[in-house]
Structure formats: C-alpha cells, structure tokens
Amino acid sequence: MSVGFRRTLRRRDAFRLGLAPALIVLAAITIAPAAFLVLTSLTPLNLTMPDTAWDFSAPLGNYLDLLDDPRFTRSVWVQVKLSVATVLVQLLLGLGIALLLNADTPIRRFARTGLLIPMVLPPIVVGIVWRIMYAVDISPFHRLMDWIGLPVGSLITSPDAALTAIVIAESWEWFPFTMLMVLAALQMVPAAPVEAARIDGANEWQMFRYVVFPYIQQTLLVAGIFRLIDSIKAFPLIFVLTDGGPGDVTEVTNYYAWRQTFQFSLWGYGSAIATLMVIGIFVLSWAINKLTSPTDAEAG
Amino acid sequence: MPKQGDRSARAARRARNRLRLGDGATLVLLVLLLFPFVWLVQMSFRPRTDILGYELAFTPTLAHYRALWTGAFPGSFVNSMVSSTASTVLALLIGVPAAYSLSRAGFRSSRRIALWILATRMAPPIAFTIPFFLAYRFLGLSDTLIGLILVYLTFNLALVIWMMKPYFDSVPRELEEAAWIDGCGIWSAFRRVTLPLSAPGLAATAVICFILSWNDFFFALILTRTQASTAPVAIVNFIQYTGWEWGRIAAAGTLVMLPVVAFSILVRNYLVRGLAAGGVKE
Numbered sequence: 001m002s003v004g005f006r007r008t009l010r011r012r013d014a015f016r017l018g019l020a021p022a023l024i025v026l027a028a029i030t031i032a033p034a035a036f037l038v039l040t041s042l043t044p045l046n047l048t049m050p051d052t053a054w055d056f057s058a059p060l061g062n063y064l065d066l067l068d069d070p071r072f073t074r075s076v077w078v079q080v081k082l083s084v085a086t087v088l089v090q091l092l093l094g095l096g097i098a099l100l101l102n103a104d105t106p107i108r109r110f111a112r113t114g115l116l117i118p119m120v121l122p123p124i125v126v127g128i129v130w131r132i133m134y135a136v137d138i139s140p141f142h143r144l145m146d147w148i149g150l151p152v153g154s155l156i157t158s159p160d161a162a163l164t165a166i167v168i169a170e171s172w173e174w175f176p177f178t179m180l181m182v183l184a185a186l187q188m189v190p191a192a193p194v195e196a197a198r199i200d201g202a203n204e205w206q207m208f209r210y211v212v213f214p215y216i217q218q219t220l221l222v223a224g225i226f227r228l229i230d231s232i233k234a235f236p237l238i239f240v241l242t243d244g245g246p247g248d249v250t251e252v253t254n255y256y257a258w259r260q261t262f263q264f265s266l267w268g269y270g271s272a273i274a275t276l277m278v279i280g281i282f283v284l285s286w287a288i289n290k291l292t293s294p295t296d297a298e299a300g
Numbered sequence: 301m302p303k304q305g306d307r308s309a310r311a312a313r314r315a316r317n318r319l320r321l322g323d324g325a326t327l328v329l330l331v332l333l334l335f336p337f338v339w340l341v342q343m344s345f346r347p348r349t350d351i352l353g354y355e356l357a358f359t360p361t362l363a364h365y366r367a368l369w370t371g372a373f374p375g376s377f378v379n380s381m382v383s384s385t386a387s388t389v390l391a392l393l394i395g396v397p398a399a400y401s402l403s404r405a406g407f408r409s410s411r412r413i414a415l416w417i418l419a420t421r422m423a424p425p426i427a428f429t430i431p432f433f434l435a436y437r438f439l440g441l442s443d444t445l446i447g448l449i450l451v452y453l454t455f456n457l458a459l460v461i462w463m464m465k466p467y468f469d470s471v472p473r474e475l476e477e478a479a480w481i482d483g484c485g486i487w488s489a490f491r492r493v494t495l496p497l498s499a500p501g502l503a504a505t506a507v508i509c510f511i512l513s514w515n516d517f518f519f520a521l522i523l524t525r526t527q528a529s530t531a532p533v534a535i536v537n538f539i540q541y542t543g544w545e546w547g548r549i550a551a552a553g554t555l556v557m558l559p560v561v562a563f564s565i566l567v568r569n570y571l572v573r574g575l576a577a578g579g580v581k582e
Contacts, residue, residue: 011486015400015404019401021394021397021398029450029454033435036435097329103322107327115330117337118333122556124535124536128340129339131544132550233425261430267430277427278423281422285422
C-alpha cells in the first residue's frame with residue numbers, strides 16, 4: 001500500500017515540475033509587468049526628464065489629473081459608443097447570417113468557410129481594405145454613389161461620420177466570430193422540439209423566439225462579452241483609418257493611452273490610464289467567469 | 301388518400317423553394333461581404349496606369365509584387381516568420397506539459413490558475429507594452445526578435461494551456477496507466493500515448509498561435525523600429541515614407557494575409573475554440 005502511495009506522491013511531484021516552468025514564465029511576463037505598470041502609474045515618469053523616474057512624491061497625481069482631463073472623459077465616452085455599437089451590430093449580423101447558413105447545402109458550406117476570412121485577416125490589412133473603401137477618389141463605394149447621383153463626402157474625415165466608419169469596419173472584421181459561435185450553438189439544438197413546434201403549426205418567428213432562441217441565448221451572451229472586451233483593445237483600425245481624428249472623435253481610451261505614452265512621452269500618465277483599463281477589463285472578465293463556469297450544482 | 305399525397309408534395313416543393321431562396325440569399329451575402337476583401341486583391345494585380353479602374357477585364361501584372369521585393373519588405377516578412385514560429389514553438393514547449401499537468405493532477409489551485417490565464421487573455425496590450433518597452437530599453441532587447449518572441453508569449457502561452465487542457469481531459473487515463481504499469485515514467489507515457497492521441501488539437505493550437513503572432517501589429521509597432529520590424533509594421537512604415545501608393549500597398553496587404561487565410565481555412569473547425577478560449581464550454 002505504501003509503495004503505491006509513494007508512487008502517487010512522486011507523480012504529483014512530476015506534475016508540479018511540468019506546471020512550474022509555465023507558471024514561472026507567466027509570472028515573469030504578466031505579474032511582473034503588471035506590478036511595474038502600477039508603480040509607473042504612481043510616478044510622473046517622462047523619459048525626456050530622467051529625474052522623474054521613481055519619484056513617488058505625489059503617488060496619486062496622475063489619477064487626480066485624470067479626473068479633470070476632459071479628453072480622457074471623452075475617450076471613455078467614445079469607447080462606450082464604439083463598443084456598444086460594434087457589439088450590437090456583430091451580434092445581430094452574426095446571428096442573422098448563422099441562421100441563414102444553418103442548412104446543409106454546398107453553397108452554404110462554402111459560405112461558412114468564406115465568411116470567416118475577415119476575422120482572420122491581419123488587422124492592419126483590414127485597415128487597408130477599408131482605407132481603400134473610404135478613399136473618395138478611388139473607392140468603388142463612392143464611385144457607385146456618384147453614379148446613382150447621391151455623392152457621399154469622405155466618411156473618415158467627417159466629425160459626424162468618422163466613428164460610424166470605424167464601427168462599420170470593426171463590425172465587418174468581427175461578425176464572423178459571433179457567426180461561428182452561433183452556428184456551433186445551432187448544431188446543439190435538438191431536433192425533437194423543433195419538429196414538435198412545426199407539427200403544432202408554429203410560424204418562423206415563433207419557432208425562432210420560443211424554440212431555437214432559448215438554446216443559443218447563453219452563446220450570444222458569451223460572444224457579446226468576448227467582443228465587448230476585445231473592442232476595448234481597438235487600435236490598428238483607428239491607427240490606419242483616422243488616427244483618432246478628426247479632432248478626437250474616434251480617440252478611444254486605448255488610443256489615448258498610447259498617444260500620451262508613446263507620442264507625448266508621459267509614461268506615468270499613460271500607465272495610469274492603462275491601469276484603469278486593466279481594472280475595467282478584469283471586472284468584465286470576472287463577469288464572464290461567473291456566467292460561463294458551471295454552477296456548483298452542475299459540477300457536483 | 302390522394303389529397304394527403306398532394307399536400308405532402310406541396311410541402312416538399314415549398315421546402316425545396318425555401319432552400320433555393322436561402323442559397324440565393326447566401327450567394328448575394330457572400331459577394332457583398334467579401335467584396336472589400338476581393339477589391340484589395342484585384343488592385344494588387346492592376347497595372348499602375350489603371351489602378352483605379354473597375355473593368356473586370358484587365359491584364360494582371362506582378363509589377364507591384366516585384367517592386368516590393370527590392371525594398372525592406374522581404375526582410376520584414378522573414379522577421380514575421382521567425383518571431384511567429386519561434387514564439388509558437390516556445391509556447392508549446394512550456395505550455396503543453398503545463399496543460400497536461402493541470403488536466404491530470406487535480407491541483408487544488410487549478411481554478412485560480414485558470415482564472416489567472418483567462419485574465420492574461422483579457423488584459424489590454426497597452427498594459428504590457430509600457431512595462432515591456434521600459435524593461436527592453438534597460439535590457440537592450442528593443443528592436444530585437446527575441447524581445448518580440450518573449451512578448452508574444454504573453455498571449456500564446458495562455459492560449460496553449462487553455463486549448464490543450466480540454467484535449468488532454470478527453471484522452472482516457474486508462475491508456476496512460478497501462479503504460480505506467482509497463483514501466484513508463486509519467487512523461488514518457490505522455491509522449492508515447494497521450495500526445496499522439498491529441499495531435500490534431502496540438503496542430504490546431506500551433507496554427508492559431510502562429511496566426512495571432514503573425515497578425516500582431518501593436519506590440520511590433522512599439523517594440524521594434526527597423527531591425528526586427530514585422531511585415532504589418534513594414535507596411536505602415538512604407539505608407540509613411542512613400543504615401544498611399546495603392547498598388548504596392550495592396551500587394552503588400554495581399555502577401556501578408558496569404559499565410560493566415562490559408563492556415564485558417566485548414567483549422568476552421570477549431571477557430572472558435574481558440575479565439576474564445578475560456579468562454580466556450582466543451
């Protein structure tokens with residue numbers, strides 16, 4: 001008996017050894033930088049002024065400054081608008097297309113593969129694709145509108161339309177994500193209730209609302225939260241299409257943090273913004289974990 | 301019963317029409333949604349004098365691709381290749397044993413570790429770039445491929461653990477236990493029994509790591525300058541120096557996306573699991 005017990009212990013040690021390198025590396029590349037980021041956010045670090053490093057005389061200075069920085073508040077607001085709009089469009093578009101593609105014909109099988117392309121393109125290429133679509137002099141879209149007789153001015157340089165232009169490009173890039181997730185969920189809908197509802201004479205809408213939807217609502221929720229969190233990282237599209245402009249109408253918080261840090265060299269200030277972003281995202285992640293991990297009753 | 305047969309024939313016809321209607325709608329949607337993408341590709345083959353043309357009939361030219369060959373672009377392509385491959389291999393080497401250990405050992409802390417890994421996946425890149433940039437200045441790793449490979453581990457390592465653990469969960473323990481009884485150590489049983497059985501998952505994980513590293517723009521933009529700049533950054537540098545020279549930009553974009561589009565079609569069935577790692581229940 002004791003031989004077997006010792007063997008189990010040895011096995012546990014072997015597993016600890018297998019896990020250790022990953023945990024050490026993860027700690028070095030995630031926890032250490034996070035701690036460093038928070039420390040930097042407590043200093044007025046500016047790389048052009050060396051004596052600002054490790055100056056903790058006013059640790060909360062950056063955070064207090066953020067409270068009355070209207071550009072920061074505006075960037076949060078832009079972020080909220082961008083996130084809400086893109087997540088909604090992606091959910092509706094992804095859901096609609098998934099419902100359409102959920103039939104086994106050659107064309108739809110082909111479309112299921114073809115339509116995932118936008119999502120896997122390098123984001124910088126998505127930026128170029130839409131930069132071409134939005135360039136008044138060369139865009140086929142603008143030429144079409146001219147031809148119809150409804151010329152449209154440049155979207156990305158108009159303060160009223162620039163954010164919408166970003167929303168369109170971002171939604172195009174990521175609708176395949178919700179589409180794929182909903183398609184996977186639709187495969188899980190059992191045939192029996194669908195058949196029963198059909199025999200009872202349910203129409204299309206009733207069928208979707210009362211039979212199919214309950215099976216996919218959890219997936220929609222998860223897909224939405226994932227897209228919400230990723231939308232906070234928006235950068236390449238804005239970089240290529242508008243550079244945060246015109247003015248600051250497309251400057252999301254991430255972009256503002258980048259500008260403060262890497263263009264204005266205000267490292268402490270940028271770190272404070274990044275720290276707040278991390279906190280915000282962790283609150284959202286915690287929500288995901290709550291929503292997706294099996295409840296104790298299920299796990300037991 | 302003729303009436304009954306009549307009705308079912310009508311129902312079958314209606315179902316067929318619905319299917320055809322759906323196919324038609326799918327085709328229209330496919331063309332509309334992929335149009336911007338196809339437009340970029342066709343532009344890359346259009347002669348310079350006709351770059352804004354829209355006639356379908358034109359003589360394709362490789363001039364833009366040839367022009368790219370002479371600049372800094374090929375070097376950046378190699379950088380992309382090296383950094384993405386190396387980071388993928390490193391993440392697999394460290395992450396696969398960790399995923400296996402988490403799957404088999406039943407550590408009490410495994411839920412907390414899982415949460416930590418999910419948090420890594422969620423954290424905004426800006427939070428990593430600021431400390432990494434400062435540390436790299438100090439360590440002399442700015443604008444090096446090693447620096448890039450390390451920073452890509454921040455997302456690849458978490459992804460490997462998240463994706464591989466469910467695969468190992470689904471391999472029956474009895475097979476390994478049989479190997480243990482035959483005198484295999486834990487890790488040799490893992491290498492000879494479990495790993496071959498999870499080969500498809502391993503391949504898909506590797507491809508997704510590669511795609512994520514290859515597609516990165518933000519880290520490479522900040523942590524590299526000239527020596528180690530990757531293909532996406534090279535495109536931007538190129539635009540900043542020569543302006544929007546559409547044909548050449550379209551050609552560069554087409555080249556950069558080619559490997560990832562090909563790879564993604566190969567692993568399309570695993571994509572959701574990889575991209576939503578942690579959010580999809582198996």
